[in-house]
Amino acid sequence: MERRRRGASALTLLCATALLAVSAMTGAAQAAPVPEPGAKSLEQVRQEIDGLYRQAGTATDAYNLAESEAKAQSAKIVEIAKQVVAGQDRITALKNRAGAAARAQYRSGGMPAGARLALSGTPSQFLDGADRIRQGEKATTDLLSEMNRTQSDLQQYAKDASAQWEKLEANRIKQENAKKEIEEKIKSAESLESKLEAEEKARLIQLEQEAQYKAQTAWLSSGVLKELNSSASESGKKAVQYATAQMGKPYVWGAEGPDSFDCSGLTSQAWRAAGKGIPRTSQEQLRLLPKVAIKDMRPGDLIIYFDDASHVGMYVGDGAMVHAPRPGRSVTLAGAGSMPIKAVVRPDA
Numbered sequence: 001m002e003r004r005r006r007g008a009s010a011l012t013l014l015c016a017t018a019l020l021a022v023s024a025m026t027g028a029a030q031a032a033p034v035p036e037p038g039a040k041s042l043e044q045v046r047q048e049i050d051g052l053y054r055q056a057g058t059a060t061d062a063y064n065l066a067e068s069e070a071k072a073q074s075a076k077i078v079e080i081a082k083q084v085v086a087g088q089d090r091i092t093a094l095k096n097r098a099g100a101a102a103r104a105q106y107r108s109g110g111m112p113a114g115a116r117l118a119l120s121g122t123p124s125q126f127l128d129g130a131d132r133i134r135q136g137e138k139a140t141t142d143l144l145s146e147m148n149r150t151q152s153d154l155q156q157y158a159k160d161a162s163a164q165w166e167k168l169e170a171n172r173i174k175q176e177n178a179k180k181e182i183e184e185k186i187k188s189a190e191s192l193e194s195k196l197e198a199e200e201k202a203r204l205i206q207l208e209q210e211a212q213y214k215a216q217t218a219w220l221s222s223g224v225l226k227e228l229n230s231s232a233s234e235s236g237k238k239a240v241q242y243a244t245a246q247m248g249k250p251y252v253w254g255a256e257g258p259d260s261f262d263c264s265g266l267t268s269q270a271w272r273a274a275g276k277g278i279p280r281t282s283q284e285q286l287r288l289l290p291k292v293a294i295k296d297m298r299p300g301d302l303i304i305y306f307d308d309a310s311h312v313g314m315y316v317g318d319g320a321m322v323h324a325p326r327p328g329r330s331v332t333l334a335g336a337g338s339m340p341i342k343a344v345v346r347p348d349a
Helices: 002-025 042-107 113-118 123-194 198-221 234-245 263-273 282-288
Strands: 302-305 311-317 320-323 332-335 341-345
Touching (some): 042 198, 042 263, 198 332, 234 311, 234 320, 263 311, 282 302, 282 311
Antiparallel strands (some): 302 341, 311 320, 320 332
């Protein structure tokens, strides 16, 4: 526990040092001219940019989910196609059997089985013939039933394939709409940033760090770390090792490595590297993975942020998490409480 307190203190000190460093570099920015009446303050611009990137993050989750579902539907269509081929082969084999039966009857002179039975010379021939007739009738009935079942299966396969194609098309439209929204939000955010002077951009980064530091400090001040005493599982350690090894790689929406990541791309790939497949998006990770209380959080657990579950990071211990923040930023460490926490989920529960 003492080591955790030292770690938390170190993280807090690191945040404070970063703020002081940026503050020193941006003294000129702090002395920037007072904005004209009616103009947005830099803090308002920061909040607007942050809001646009968050909206892009939500749209990215929608895009990733649609892409994941489209892949699953494509796989189902392929499986249905295989079933159709197998069904058609079965129909062909059944028709061949029916043809062989018809040819056998032709070779017997075309005489109905009942007539041949009536002409039997002895009781034993009669009984043998009766048994063969029953067997033949059953075989014919079974053959017709199997052909009907197979034909019915083929009709169902056709309906299933049609339904999957409709879903695939719907998800393609969802992807296109989400992609358009992502690009629009990112373009708007980048346009706002591009209008800032160099000093203002530096000050903007400082404001981001100040907001994160304030949130992290409040989170730590709640005493949450006093409750954290869980050690990482073996698979959790592997996930953390993978995630932290990606630090410095850029955020790219829709990316899941190896050269770039979005937030859920990082967490899903980290757990895949640990031998555990988990949902691709932060919203699905929240919906499908077991939830744990913050006080029980351990390294490797995923922290879902914001009410719309549009962001996710991986807890690494000592009050810190690793995440892919947003476009224009790289995979990095941050305070686990630097954003509003919605829930904590555990992939290997």
